[in-house]
Amino acid sequence: MAKEKARIPRMEMGFAPLIDMVGNRQVTVEGSTGILLYESENIKVSAGRMILSFGGRGLRLRCISGSCVEISGFISKIEFLT
Amino acid sequence: MLVTFIRLLKGYVRFRTSGKSPERFMNLCAQRGIILWNAQPTAQGLEACVSAKDYRQIRPSARKAKIKTKMLKKRGIPFVTAKYKGRIGIPIGMALGIALLILLSQFIWTIDVVGLKTVSEQRLLDLLVESGVKAGAYKYHVDTGQARRDILLEVDEIGWLSVNITGSHANVEVKEKTQKPPLEDNPSPCNIKAAKDGVITKITAGEGMAQVQKGSGVAKGDLLISGVNLTAQNTVRYVRAKGEVWADIISEKVLSIDKQLHYNSILENKSERRRIHFLGAQFPCSLSFRTFENTAYTQADDSFTLNGVALPFGIVTETAWELSDESVTLSREQAQSIFDTSSLLYEIFEHGGGKRTGKQFKIEETDSSYIYRINYVFNENIAESVDFNVEE
Numbered sequence: 433m434a435k436e437k438a439r440i441p442r443m444e445m446g447f448a449p450l451i452d453m454v455g456n457r458q459v460t461v462e463g464s465t466g467i468l469l470y471e472s473e474n475i476k477v478s479a480g481r482m483i484l485s486f487g488g489r490g491l492r493l494r495c496i497s498g499s500c501v502e503i504s505g506f507i508s509k510i511e512f513l514t
Numbered sequence: 515m516l517v518t519f520i521r522l523l524k525g526y527v528r529f530r531t532s533g534k535s536p537e538r539f540m541n542l543c544a545q546r547g548i549i550l551w552n553a554q555p556t557a558q559g560l561e562a563c564v565s566a567k568d569y570r571q572i573r574p575s576a577r578k579a580k581i582k583t584k585m586l587k588k589r590g591i592p593f594v595t596a597k598y599k600g601r602i603g604i605p606i607g608m609a610l611g612i613a614l615l616i617l618l619s620q621f622i623w624t625i626d627v628v629g630l631k632t633v634s635e636q637r638l639l640d641l642l643v644e645s646g647v648k649a650g651a652y653k654y655h656v657d658t659g660q661a662r663r664d665i666l667l668e669v670d671e672i673g674w675l676s677v678n679i680t681g682s683h684a685n686v687e688v689k690e691k692t693q694k695p696p697l698e699d700n701p702s703p704c705n706i707k708a709a710k711d712g713v714i715t716k717i718t719a720g721e722g723m724a725q726v727q728k729g730s731g732v733a734k735g736d737l738l739i740s741g742v743n744l745t746a747q748n749t750v751r752y753v754r755a756k757g758e759v760w761a762d763i764i765s766e767k768v769l770s771i772d773k774q775l776h777y778n779s780i781l782e783n784k785s786e787r788r789r790i791h792f793l794g795a796q797f798p799c800s801l802s803f804r805t806f807e808n809t810a811y812t813q814a815d816d817s818f819t820l821n822g823v824a825l826p827f828g829i830v831t832e833t834a835w836e837l838s839d840e841s842v843t844l845s846r847e848q849a850q851s852i853f854d855t856s857s858l859l860y861e862i863f864e865h866g867g868g869k870r871t872g873k874q875f876k877i878e879e880t881d882s883s884y885i886y887r888i889n890y891v892f893n894e895n896i897a898e899s900v901d902f903n904v905e906e
Contacts, residue, residue, distance in 0.1 A: 466537075466540075466541035466544065467537040467540045467541055467544075468537060469537060470536060470537050470540065470553070470555050470560065471555055472554075472555050492552070492553060492554045492555070493540070493550070493551075493553040493562075494551060494552060494553075495549065495550070495551040496540055496543070496544050496549065496550045496551070496553065497544060497547075497549045498544050498545065498547055499544075
């Protein structure tokens with residue numbers, strides 16, 4: 433069952449963002465469409481139909497480009513807001 | 515690391531924004547393809563880095579987001595070069611420096627020889643110079659293969675040699691041959707006879723029959739070991755006699771020295787001439803016209819070194835020292851000291867293979883000289899091979 437889920441093509445996922453995490457210190461979001469809130473305790477990233485909210489401390493944007501955002505810091509919470 | 519290097523190469527600016535919506539500013543920049551990095555939120559807005567090229571292009575985004583930007587610092591090569599833009603000497607100096615570096619790297623600067631055991635290093639360096647491998651040689655004209663062949667033909671003791679030029683350094687690796695023991699190739703029979711008069715102290719016959727015993731007195735030319743052997747069948751067999759015959763021999767040596775000894779003494783007066791040597795060429799850098807009637811010359815080569823490697827440039831100092839003729843009347847003790855040194859040299863160089871077992875000396879004094887008579891007893895191998903012919 434898990435294998436079948438893993439094989440779901442990206443088109444069927446509705447252009448959902450791709451999130452890479454390195455522990456709880458670094459997150460890369462591919463497919464972001466903009467920054468909605470930028471504070472050192474909370475960063476909200478718009479990613480198509482959903483909004484990703486990263487909570488923590490000492491958060492900062494390491495790199496921002498057209499469709500990719502890289503966040504570093506101590507991440508303690510991730511929320512998916514619609 | 516690579517990204518940081520590329521950013522420094524292209525140049526970047528760190529700036530601060532002040533306004534109500536830094537997020538909108540970041541989104542506008544992202545839409546325009548402007549990449550921001552190391553963004554940090556501050557009380558007024560944010561601080562971030564952008565490439566030098568994109569810094570002008572963030573202004574429309576800033577106006578649209580109603581924020582103000584302020585440059586904090588500029589880093590990277592474009593800003594450094596812009597700082598020295600008006601100084602034409604700097605790029606010319608850099609270009610000349612690079613050209614000089616390229617030019618000098620075309621020549622051999624240093625030569626290092628490793629692996630020598632018995633062959634003289636100076637002899638090998640001289641042969642390398644003859645083959646064109648020398649400090650100051652244009653390295654692309656050096657035929658290392660030919661140099662290797664020439665030296666292998668010239669020096670029998672070398673079994674393998676390699677000349678490797680790395681940068682401006684020539685490394686010569688040498689492996690010497692293992693020498694073959696000398697082979698006895700003379701098939702003719704021989705006797706061993708006495709080379710000097712003496713009293714036998716030890717005899718070791720390898721081949722042949724000993725004709726003398728320990729304690730026998732022998733004269734020069736006496737037969738010591740015979741090459742004619744009698745077999746069990748009472749027939750004669752001719753062999754090449756081998757062996758060592760040690761005997762005490764008496765030797766007399768007479769040394770003499772004039773009482774009035776003349777010699778040259780170096781004085782304090784000197785004249786120095788310096789030359790700069792660079793890649794084999796020498797250029798005078800000081801002149802001296804002072805001359806003396808009698809002169810002794812010394813030459814000192816002070817090459818500059820870097821990490822223990824002598825560089826092909828330095829200063830050669832040639833010093834001319836004034837000599838004076840001195841004369842001294844020797845006392846008996848001074849003459850004795852000179853004679854002791856001379857007799858020691860005589861023992862080492864003329865009787866080096868033997869051992870001195872006795873020495874008696876006497877100093878005689880005449881009107882003009884001292885005479886030193888020494889009677890030695892040396893223990894030496896007096897065996898001497900003498901071939902003989904056998905006819906039927």
